[in-house]
Structures are given as structure tokens and as C-alpha cells.
Amino acid sequence: MSDYLFIQSQDPFTETRAGHQYRLAQQLREAGRGVTVLLVQNGVVPARQEAQSRPFDSLLKAGVKLLADEFSLRQREINDEQLKAGIAVCDMGAAIDAMLASHKVIWH
């Protein structure tokens, strides 16, 4: 059974499809798959504590592992301390490691 890593570059405030993408990750998790979502580019925006996005917060509570790209955070002046609980900071190595672990890596 495959594990999944979604590289989430879209955010729910400018792309309505982001909500559908979150739900896909959530449903895969509910189906028993290992699911990681790596937030990159504007994908990191809903990770801020002040950001209000029900679809994203629902994803956060779904047992999906959430990572945020340190470079994308820095570009947007978001500090580690400003992230919602449960989101870990990482670099692009997370995506490459997932590919090398035979995970299905999908760009969103």
C-alpha cells in the first residue's frame, strides 16, 4: 500500500481547488494510507496561526503529517513560532526522500 506526499503549492485563499486537494489527502489518510503534505510557495500561507481556513484546519486535525518549506516561510516572513501546532519545518529534502522511499509524490 503506497504512502503519499503531496507538494502543496496552492493556498485556499486564492485557489478554490486547494480545498479539494486537502480533501483528497484527508480521504487517503482515512483510507489508511500514510499521507504527508509538504507546504511550499503560497501553500504555506494558511499555516500561520492567524490564518483562517476551515478546509486547512480540517486537514490539520485529520492525522495527516504536515510540513512547511523553510525557504517559502522565510520568503513570506513567517517564523517557526507563528505556525499552527502540528506543522513541522523542513526543506526540499523531504520531497526527494519521499521519492527515494517509493512514495507517490504528487504536485498540487
Place this chain on the structure above:
Amino acid sequence: MSETKTLTFVFMDPPFEHERTVTFFRLLDTALDRDVNVRIFAYEGAVTLSFARQQRHGNAVHGRDTDEEAHPLTREWIASLQNKASSRGLQFEWINCGLCVDERGVNEVIEGCGRGGPPDLWRYATTAFNTLTIGTR
């Protein structure tokens, strides 16, 4: 001694337009850091990433000449990754979709970047350890 793995990346964005291009190059750079061979199939606008006639320019609005502006060129990023791969004994292959090249008139590419088509994409994807396709949406 374990065999070096190969990862394939499929990319369609042109240079100088979207943040995806930077993320794509960061992924390639990190893959080389992990000591894996890297293959890229570039199609649509991404075939211009390796266009040899990309030129730097100044920025008159900000009063900077060409050197001060230091405008990044993707052809130089590719060359840098080629050098990095070579120095680590890794393969770094780059194929541009020929039809996409002809449409855009960008046949002049930097050394080390080739021309191909869907069979190459198939070969890259089926012989790689894993493949990542980065779509525009």
C-alpha cells in the same frame, strides 16, 4: 555498494514567470545533494529554460546596470547543476520536447541539453526509480 538511483522530473513552466520554476530547481539541486542521478523532461514553456541566448539586463527604474542587477538566468542554473552532478559523479540528463522547441524557435540550447519527444518521456519515467510531474495547476 548500492546502485545509484535515478529520479525523473517533468516540468512545463517557462523561466522568469512563476515561483514554481525556483521550486523546481531547488528540487533538482536537493536531488543531487542526495547523490541520485537526475533526468528532466522539459515541455511547453520549460523548453526555454535552456535557451542559450538568454541575456542579462539592467534595471533602469532602480538605477542598476546589468552587473548590479545580476539578473538570474535559468540556462546558468542548468549549467551549474550539470557541473555539480559531474563533480559528484552523477548523471544529469535534460531533454526538451522537440515540437515545443520548434513552436518557440528556441533550438539554440546550452551544451548538455538534448532534444526528444514522448518516447523519451516514456523511457525516462519507466526506467527511473520515481518520477515527479510538476503541472501548472
